[in-house]
Amino acid sequence: MDLGQILGTLWRGKGWIGAAMALGLAIGAFTIANTNPTFQADALLQLEEKSGSLALPSSLSAMVETDPRSVTEIEILRSRMVLGRAIADQNLDWRVTPDTMALVGTVFARYRFRLLDTVIPARFARPGDRIALDTLIVPPGLLNADFILSVTSATEYQLVLPDGLRLNGVVGQPLTHAETGFALTLASITAQPGRRFYVRQVDERRAINVLRDRLSVSERGRASGILEVRLTGENRTEDMRSLDAIIQAYLGQNISRSSAEAESSLTFIRAQLPLAEQTLRTAEAALNAFRQQQVTIDLTLETQTILGQVTRIEGELADLQRREDELAQRFTPSHPTYRQLLDERARLDARLAGLREQVGTLPETQRQILNLSREVELAQRIYTELLTRAQEVEVLRASTIGNVRIVDSASAAPLPVAPRKALILALGMGLGAVTGIGAVLARNWMRKGVQDPAELEQLGLPVLATINYNKHADTEGRREGKLGILAFESPADLTVEAFRSLRTSLHFAMLDARTPSLTVTSSHPEAGKSFLSINLAAVAAQSGQRVCVIDADMRRGQLRRYFGMSRDVPGLAEVLAGDLPFEDALFQGPHENLFLLPTGQYPPNPSELLMRAGLSELIAACAQHFALTIFDTPPILAVTDPVILARNTGAAIFIASHDTTPLGEVAEAQKTCAAAGVKFSGAVLNRYDPKRAGGQAGYGYGYGYRYTYKQRAQ
Structure with a gap:
């Protein structure tokens, strides 16, 4: 490969390369003019480690999730549950599109060409043309279908349904069609008569997919718990409003999710309270009946000591059983917290077995009254703890505020993020240069004429x-006349x-x-x-x-x-x-x-x-x-x-x-x-x-003087 020859070929074709670069630059400029600007709204969220600010008992602390789990939260934020609620709140499934010419319609919709206004058909959009919807109700069978709205005056319009039916409406007044269940109310019209718009309501899944494509969520830093949420669109104000709706929907589900565990625990405790109360009443009745039968019996100091120890251990075992029921809803037995609870219960079972052997050495009457008293104290302790836990969980549910905090609310920069004019122009020139170079080299390769x-x-x-x-x-081209x-x-x-x-x-x-x-x-x-x-x-x-x-x-x-x-x-x-x-x-x-x-x-x-x-x-x-x-x-x-x-x-x-x-x-x-x-x-x-x-051969100089020739007279 002769690099000098290639450079010489490119230099000889510099005109073609320059023309291709100019064409690429022109195409880039047209692309910028023919593309609507895209704005970006952003917000900042913090995933906190606790869901409330009240001091809770240690027994309730395990019920609160402490890991932010950023990846999980990002997926929840992009879920249909959150986006669907935001779409419903802001009517993001409504689409209003002005009628534009093919290929170059966006240019005429963004810039005014007064000399061409009389040439461009009146139905095509001009700068500033828009309509605002107040109400749009579309039956399921007409979802994703276009309704053609033509402006007839400053306050009147005509709507063409997909089946060709024409309806006339007035701004601010509902326009309905009873047979299909369609309803439309225009809030305002800012367009000249003759302009045409396409009105559509898309189905929820399609609206969610479109919104998800515009939404991006990322974590700032590593394991920082700070989420940056960005939403792009062609309308700066609507982008901020839509992003705020998404954040509010996410916060709402976060609070509901945080209080769900407390609600589940409260339901479980309320279901156990009647059983604990019935167990207490039964134990008390049995103890009273035995005492009346035996007239009166006093427990010795040794028996009372054993009774207290047995009652305390059985109470701890009952408490462990309730904690195990709660943990079983959230963790598997292989979880470290769950395994620690099982080890503690095994230790208490061993101690209780030893105390029961001591009880077996007591007299029969002492053993019976000991067992009955133990059952009463245990039932009373369980019932009291359940009442206390119910009150604590009520406080927990009322104090739940979620583990997400808004650091920066939704905001959008005044300048668009796309199209990136400098990049597009540079890319156009670069592609033009590559195309020109390729054309020159291909032309030189295909041309097999003598060069040297x-x-x-x-x-x-x-x-x-x-x-x-x-x-x-x-x-060539001078076929006649003297040469x-x-x-x-x-x-x-x-x-x-x-x-x-x-x-x-x-x-x-x-x-x-x-x-x-x-x-x-x-x-x-x-x-x-x-x-x-x-x-x-x-x-x-x-x-x-x-x-x-x-x-x-x-x-x-x-x-x-x-x-x-x-x-x-x-x-x-x-x-x-x-x-x-x-x-x-x-x-x-x-x-x-x-x-x-x-x-x-x-x-x-x-x-x-x-x-x-x-x-x-x-x-x-x-x-x-x-x-x-x-x-x-x-x-x-x-x-x-x-x-x-x-x-x-x-x-x-x-x-x-x-x-x-x-x-x-x-x-x-x-x-x-x-x-x-x-x-x-x-x-x-x-x-x-x-x-x-490229000056590879031939004369590389010129003459500094002239030759003079004399012709003989004929």
């Missing part, structure tokens, strides 16, 4: 001269100097030629053969040589136009046919040493004429009268005429047009000549443009 004289030399063709591009060589000879009109031109260089090169190349005749051909038309032939003849004539130029293209020859001759003059065709002597067909040019033999009348069989003996006689006659004879022939890959002439003339040269003649055609022309036993004496790189070639 060295490419011809690699094919075995010595380059006799490089002729710079000159506008006089472009004869100027550059060597006579601008003798100091750099291109003419290249012809002089070619004249010198040919002088040495034809030293061993059998005749002073030259065949000039190319692989395709418009390669500049005629321009080169006539100007080469002109500079040779200026040097004192008698030169004859023969237009051997008997199909579309144009050399006569350089001499101002008409189309019907006789020439080569008549000479080869034997109808006209050679001397009578010659015409003298603007220089005394320059002569022309035109094509004559275009014959139907040019190749057959050239194969006659008259061609050899013509070449021999030219050798006697002229120092150089130049045959301007048609393209060698199109017809066989150049091959016939090359076999009979002293030399043949190939004309390659810079950046146009493919190297494959050059090689094919060589094969065609080689098949006939002919070899090109050299090649000329014509129409060479140093700017397009």
Whole structure:
């Protein structure tokens, strides 16, 4: 890969690249103008570690979740439960869209073009056009369907239902359709008569998905418990109002969730209170009955001590059982808190078993009254604790405020966050530059024309001269009228100097030629053969040589136009046919040493004429009268005429047009000549443009003085 060549190619195509960048910039500017601005509202939330500020008993502290669990809270905030409530509160499932033109409608809806107002249909939106809905009730069967609302006056409108029914309404007054259950009330109209709007109510799930796509929630920092909530939209005020509704819905569910555990515990305690009271009454009745039966019995100090210990342990076990029931609703037995409770209960069961063995050693009466007293005290203790816990949970439920705090309420910056103008313009220019570079490189890769004289030399063709591009060589499009000879009109031109260089090169190349005749051909038309032939003849004539130029293209020859001759003059065709002597067909040019033999009348069989003996006689006659004879022939890959002439003339040269003649055609022309036993004496790189070639060849300098030529009087 030649990096210098690639850079040179890009520099030559800088115009294309610049145009592509300008086009990309224009597309970026249009994209910005054709895109509604997007604003962003944001808020800041803090996930706290406790749900209330009251001092609660340690037995209730375990009921309060202390882990913020940011990831969980983010998903809850984006849930259908929260977003659905916000949509219902703010009617975010209502859609009001102005009618706009395809592709460019947003531009005309954002910017006013007064000159185009009369051209743009009245139904399309203009800057500031809007309507405000007060009520919209759509039956389930018409959800996601468009209702077309057309403004008829400042306070009146016409509504077209999806089935084509037309209803007329007034601002502030309900518009209903009893058959479908549809109802609409407009709060205001800010639009000229004729404007059209599309009114729609989308289904809840679609509205939730749209709102969720606009909502983003992230945690600031790592495990900070600070959530940043952002909502994007095209209306700054509505974005703030919608975000505030989402936050309030989230706070509401958070408080409800925080009080749910307390409510569950309270329900459980209230269900246990009647059972505990009944157990207490039964135990008291049994103890009283036993005492009446045994008259009166006093417990000894040892028995009372054992009774107190047993009662205390059984009370602790009952308390552990209630705590286990509560924990079972929230944790599995493998949870550390749950496992600690199980270990504590096992320890108390062991102590209770030991005390019961001591009770077994007491007298029968003492044992019975001990058991009955123990059951009464245990039932009374359980009932008292349940009453106390019920009151504590009531306080907990009343003091629940959730574990979320609003740090920053919903707010939106005055400037939009999208479209990002600088980025879009830079991206447009960058894509334009990439497209331009790709187009230039692809064009250069697809173009297989000769770029440098060295490419011809690699094919075995010595380059006799490089002729710079000159506008006089472009004869295409000038089918009629006289053509100027550059060597006579601008003798100091750099291109003419290249012809002089070619004249010198040919002088040495034809030293061993059998005749002073030259065949000039190319692989395709418009390669500049005629321009080169006539100007080469002109500079040779200026040097004192008698030169004859023969237009051997008997199909579309144009050399006569350089001499101002008409189309019907006789020439080569008549000479080869034997109808006209050679001397009578010659015409003298603007220089005394320059002569022309035109094509004559275009014959139907040019190749057959050239194969006659008259061609050899013509070449021999030219050798006697002229120092150089130049045959301007048609393209060698199109017809066989150049091959016939090359076999009979002293030399043949190939004309390659810079950046146009493919190297494959050059090689094919060589094969065609080689098949006939002919070899090109050299090649000329014509129409060479140093700017397009990057200055890789050709002249890299200019002349600081002029040559002056004097023509002899004719």
